[in-house]
Amino acid sequence: MSATNRFNGGLTRKQFLAGAAALTAAAAGGAFGLLGPTRSARAATLVERAVPSSGEKIPIIGLGTARVYDVEAGDPKLPELKATVETFVREGGKVIDCSPTYGNAEAVVGRFINELDARNKVFYATKISTNGEKEGLDQVNASLKQWNTDRFDLLQVHNMRDFGTQIRTIRRLKDEGKVRYVGVTTSSQRSYDRFVALLKSEKLDFVQVNYSLMQPESGDRVLPAAKDAGLAVLINRPFALAGTFRKVKGRKLPEWAAEFGDRTWAQFFLKFVVGHPAVTCAIPGTDKPEYMTDNLGAAMGPIPDEKTRARMLAFWKTL
Known part of the structure; x- marks a missing residue:
């Protein structure tokens, strides 16, 4: 999405980019040494939520990698993408979600993380996204190699594909210490009935589902069921594939958004999402350091309560 669409009239694009560029320059001047990125003071201010099955806390804003990190070796975008991941780690981000089906994303992000x-x-967090036991294990082993690691924090059955086979594989890997958490994903409203049935009947740690102001339907069915089942929830497509930005192009944030710390449309959209009591972490995709700083701003300051979220949704419906 264009930078113009992300920023409101209270904070100009020029002002925000200048500030973010200063942060990035400071990082390049000393925050990243031989031991990789160090945490900034800002990292300590990020709101965290607990994973119900363990109590482990993670920041409420993570990083999705579909599409934008699928680039070839030598692509001119690579330095900026690496700077984005550097910014994410330095400013306290933790959850990075990927998949073998995201093209070169696992190789690209894995390389960045190793270099840092x-x-x-x-x-x-990554996924199995294929049919068959051997094929699933082949994907897992390839992902481990891409990340130069011996375990995943979270391994998910992607879009419930061959669920019975792949969930058995993931549970076995968890028993072997190669996976810490077990999960399943969807991003399609058409699959919600089956998805809810699975999260009610299967022993899981995480579920991942789409949710946004533009596509809020999972908030009525999936998210309450996940909360009742004691599951952590990752949110994909919190910007509805940039659809939320297109809808507000040329518009200013409502003045009352400042009551919960929002300075940009991105923060408005993300705070609506993470304000849902079932949500553990939203994973917006982004490819620029300044956008990463902007997104992580949604994990700072007050989080909207149900009354405020209702106001946000009502406002959205007037656009």
């Missing part, structure tokens, strides 16, 4: 010596600073 940041594997122990991130919570790495």
Whole structure:
């Protein structure tokens, strides 16, 4: 999405980019040494939520990698993408979500994390997205190699594909110490009935589902069921594939958004999502350091309560 669409009239694009560029320059001047990125003071202010099955806390804003990190070796975008991941780690982000089906994303992000010596600073979530036991294990082994690691924090059955086979594989890997958490994903409203049935009947740690102001349907069915089942929830597509930005192009944030710390549309959209009591972490995709800083701003300050979220949704419906 364009930078113009992300920023409101109270904070100009020029002002925000200048501030973010200063942070990035400071990091390049000393925050990243031989031991990789160090945490900034800002990292300590990020709101965290607990994974119900363990009590482990993770920041409420993570990083999705579909599409934008699928680039070839030598692509001119690589330095900026690496700077984005550097910014994410330095400013306290942890959850990075990927998949073998995201093209080169696992190789690209895995390389960045290894070059930054940041594997122990991130919570790495990936997926099995194929049919068959052998094929699933082949994907897992390839992902382990891409990340130069011996375990995943979270391994998910992607879009419930061959669920029975792949969930058995993931549970076996968990028993072997190669996986810490077990999960399943969807991003399609058409699959919600089956998805809810699975999360009610299967022993899981995480579920991942789409949710946004533009596509709020999972908030009525999936998210309450996940909360009742005691599951951590990752949110994909919190910007509805940039659809939320397109809808507000040329518009200013409502003045009352400042009551819960929002300075940009991105923060408005993300705070609506993470304000849902079932949500553990939203994983917006981004490819620019300044956007990463902007997104992580949604994990700072007050989080909207149900009354405020209802106001946000009502406002959205007037657009």
